[in-house]
Every structure is written in structure tokens, then in C-alpha cells.
Amino acid sequence: MLNKKIKLDFWNIVTFLIIIVFAIFLIYPLLSLFLDGFKDSKSGVWSLMNYIQFFSKKYYTSALVNSFKLTISVTVIAVLIGVPLAYFMSFYKIKGKGVLEVLFIISMMSPNFIGAYSWILLLGRNGSVTKFLEKVLGINMPSIYGFAGMLLVFSLKLYPFIYIYVSGALKKIDVALSEAAESLGCGGLKKVFTVIMPLITPTLVAAALLVFMNCMADFGTPALIGEGYRVMPTLVYSEFVGESGGSANFAACMATIMIIITALVFFLQKWYINTKSFTMSSIRPIQPKEPKGIFKVLIYIYIYMLAGLSIIPQAMVVYTSFKATKMQVFVDGFSLGSYKKVADKALAAVTNTYVFCFFAIVIIITLGMLIAYLTVRRRSVLTSAIDSIAMFPYIVPGSVLGITLLIAFNHQPLMLAGTAFIIIISLVIRRLAYTLRSSSAILYQISPSMEEAAVSLGDTPAKSFVKVTAKMMLPGVASGAILSWITIINELSSSVMLYTSKTKTMSVAIYNEVIRASYGPAAALASILTLTTVISLLVFFKVSGSKDVTM
Structure with a gap:
């Protein structure tokens, strides 16, 4: 043997x-x-000095806090935008739905930094919209640079992740569940929050993780429009290639911290999905119905406005080229x-x-x-x-x-x-x-x-x-x-x-x-x-x- x-x-x-x-x-x-x-950048000996330096100086810890602030804010806004969009597109007949979905996907798959660059052309200090509002209406636009600008760019870029995942989950819901809720007097928003939302929550958490990871890891957007709002990817980059004495060992320390954070978030999400997920069989899938009255107008405004804002970066770069x-x-x-x-x-x-x-x-x-x-x-x-x-x-x-x-x-x-x-x-x-x-x-x-x-x-x-x-x-x-x-x-x-x-x-x-x-x-x-x-x-x-x- x-x-x-x-x-x-x-x-x-x-x-x-x-x-x-x-x-x-x-x-x-x-x-x-x-x-x-774990190596000292000067002597090369093993030590915890890099980690001590990172967690003891506000300059570095603030970048980590800023990253979480930005990432969590973007994730929340993406959920608030994407979930209603998925609900409207799944439960109601929307004209041009096929074209709209293609536009959402194109905006999602295009690189973040192109979105940042396009918004600079529109709302930067010499942006076309900025100059127009200033000359014609006398309005001074808020700066596109910093936290607010990154929040705008990331939110418009990443909400399609929520939309696509939640739309897929909604397609698996049997209409019998909705009908049973309505027969028991549970309709409108109450039905959405007590019946539909619990069913799509595992999928929503998975989509939110994708948004979180994309935002946390992105370098191009904060590098172009961050302007003083330090986040971890740009800090790691500047430390590694910095002209004023960058340290590869200290950059390795910060990079390790980033990997640990993203891994913890990933495994936490995986644990949640494994414990909360379930299978659904939609024998009678939801049939979209025609929206009516003022509600129809509001839905169309919401959907088409989102599609327009999402495709602006691509349209802007082609136009200016x-x-x-x-x-x-x-x-x-x-x-x-x-x-x-x-x-x-x-x-x-x-x-x-x-x-x-x-x-x-x-x-x-x-x-x-x-x-x-x-x-x-x-x-x-x-x-x-x-x-x-x-x-x-x-x-x-x-x-x-x-x-x-x-x-x-x-x-x-x-x-x-x-x-x-x-x-x-x-x-x-x-x-x-x-x-x-x-x-x-x-x-x-x-x-x-x-x-x-x-x-x-x-x-x-x-x-x-x-x-x-x-x-x-x-x-x-x-x-x-x-x-x-x-x-x-x-x-x-x-x-x-x-x-x-x-x-x-x-x-x-x-x-x-x-x-x-x-x-x-x-x-x-x-x-x-x-x-x-x-x-x-x-x-x-x-x-x-x-x-x-x-x-």
C-alpha cells in the first residue's frame, strides 16, 4: 500500500x-x-512598525474611514436607485424596455474613470454646464471634485448592478405569492416591504457587495476627481510610486489591509447568502401591467431620466472627441x-x-x-x-x-x-x-x-x-x-x-x-x-x- x-x-x-x-x-x-x-523600509528587519504607523496617524486612518464613508454611501444610493428601477421595469410595461436595458448595461460595463472624465467636462471648473449656468443664469455650481463628485460618478455607474440582480430575482417570484398577500389585505407598499423585499434580500445583498467592492477598489475616479479626499487606492498608489520618498513596504502594509477588508466583507456576504438563501420556482411569473395616470408619468420620468444620466459619459466623450x-x-x-x-x-x-x-x-x-x-x-x-x-x-x-x-x-x-x-x-x-x-x-x-x-x-x-x-x-x-x-x-x-x-x-x-x-x-x-x-x-x-x- x-x-x-x-x-x-x-x-x-x-x-x-x-x-x-x-x-x-x-x-x-x-x-x-x-x-x-512586516519589513521595516529602512533597515529591512521584521517589525510591526508599518502597521503601527498606519493606525497611529490620522493621515492614514482617515483615508480608510473616507473609503468606508464613500463606499457605504454609494452602496446605499445604488440600492435606493436600483431597487425601484428593477421593480418598475419588472411589474409594469415600459416602452423601449429593451433599449433601456442595453443603455443601463453599457453604462455599467464602461470604465469608472471615463465617467469621472466626462463629468469633469460637464461640471468641472471650465465645464460646459458650469460655464453656461454661470454666464446665462448667474448660478455657481458646486464643485464636481471631492466627495460629492465621486458619489455622483460611482452611484450613476454602479446602480445597474443592483438593477440587474434584483430584476433577475423578481423574475423568479411566483405571482401566486403576490395574489395571496393581496387577498389578505396586504397591498401597495406594505406588500412590497413584507412580501417582495424579503424574497429578494439575499440577491440584493450579493448585488450590494459587488457595488461595495467596485467602489472600494476603484483607482481612476478618486485619482481624477478626488482632489484632497483621500481614499485607500490612491493612498496606496502615491505611497508606492511617490516621488517624495514612497515606501514599498508601507504600501504593502496598506495593500494587505485592503485585502483583509475586502475578504472579510466577501466572506460575511457569503455566510449570509448561505444561511438566508432559498430557491424559488415561478410557475406563474409576474406579468407586467400597464401603469396608469400620474403614476405612469412619474415612472417614465424616473426611468428615462436615469437612462439619460447614465449614458451621458459615453455620449459626452464621443461628442468632445x-x-x-x-x-x-x-x-x-x-x-x-x-x-x-x-x-x-x-x-x-x-x-x-x-x-x-x-x-x-x-x-x-x-x-x-x-x-x-x-x-x-x-x-x-x-x-x-x-x-x-x-x-x-x-x-x-x-x-x-x-x-x-x-x-x-x-x-x-x-x-x-x-x-x-x-x-x-x-x-x-x-x-x-x-x-x-x-x-x-x-x-x-x-x-x-x-x-x-x-x-x-x-x-x-x-x-x-x-x-x-x-x-x-x-x-x-x-x-x-x-x-x-x-x-x-x-x-x-x-x-x-x-x-x-x-x-x-x-x-x-x-x-x-x-x-x-x-x-x-x-x-x-x-x-x-x-x-x-x-x-x-x-x-x-x-x-x-x-x-x-x-x-
């Missing part, structure tokens, strides 16, 4: 190789980050000058984005399909651990992941800092989750009998997987891969930590142009990125046959 050997078949080899990949590119970097947080510029200022008239500047000076960033993302998506599809097969078809403690490890980066802020990879691969024997390879690694690690989940979902629907038949006819396990299972998985894999593609082309938080002049991507180039107040080229680049996102989403809708972009 002691001499029993592990059978070295194809899937055991795949399992072993995936463990090695995760050990090198995820576990080792996270361990390096954690250990570096064709505006004529003189030096760095917009002037009267239209031209293609901004696009010519992009072609002359930023074409490499556009090319890098598509090339890096192409290689990243190929790796993501390959890993996603293999890991999904292991976790669904060859269940064990080891494959379950691989699945959990693969999903963990989903809760790690992008800026933190960037620092993690730099700390781990900024020296021999694996010197990757400054190369395209490290950016591709970050994109794969950050966005594998979408493709992995869609691959797992489609695999549950495929019977293993066809693959077993192929093996019985002489095919090897590897050949049967490629010839049979992989081909049958492709529709489900494709939908997840497109979502992964959309998120990686818009990635800023990790890329801004890792790029060099030769590996700059479009999102980084947009960020740099906005920082330099070069709004014309920024608008042109943002328009290219927005167009890519919209086309990718339309392809996703076609491939998946639905508008469900949840994981």
Missing part, C-alpha cells in the same frame, strides 16, 4: 500544472506582499484633430491594448475551461481549492494586485517588471472569474456520456476533451469570455501600477491625458474604448441570447 503510485493521466498532469501556475503567479506574490508589510482644439483647449467647431493626435502619439497604446488583451483572453479561455472541467467532472478537495484560489483575485483591488506583482517579480530569478508579460498576467488573474463561472455553468448542462463514449472508442482523455467536451462548452465559454474581454480592455487600476512607456494601454493613456488636461486626445481614446465595449456587449447579447451579465 505504501508503494501505491499516483496515476499520471492527462487530468492529473493538468491539475499539477495549474497548481504550479497559481503558486508562481498568485500565491507567491500574495505571500510576498504579506511578508513585505470631434470638437476642435487649440493647444489643449476645446474651441468652436469640429475636426478630427484629436484622432490625428492619437494616431501620431498614442497609436502604440491602442495596439498594446488589443494585443495584450488578445493574449490574456486566450489564456483566460484555456484556464477557464480546464479549471471548470476539474471542478465539475473531477471533484476533490484539491480541485475545489483550485476553484477557490482562481476566484480569490476577484475580490482583490486592482491597484493592490499591481503592487503585489511588482513586489514579487521586480528581481531575479523572475524579473518581469516593466514587461508586457506582467500586464498580461495581471489581466488574466483579475478577470479569469467571468469565463471560469460561465464554463462551469455550461459544463453542468453537458452529459459526460458523450465524452465517455469517445474514450470507449479509443480516444485519449485529452483528445475526447478537445474533440467533444470543449466544442460543446464553446457557447457558454464564449459569453463569459466576452465579459472578461470587456473588463480587461477597460482595466486601469492594476495597469497604472505596471505600465512603462512601451507597455502603456488605452486606459492608462486616457488617465495620463486627463491628468495633463489634454482632453481632446483623451476623448478620442475614450471613444475608441467605448466603441470597443459597445460592440463587444452587442456580440455578447447575440452569443448568449440574453442581457444577463451577472456571474
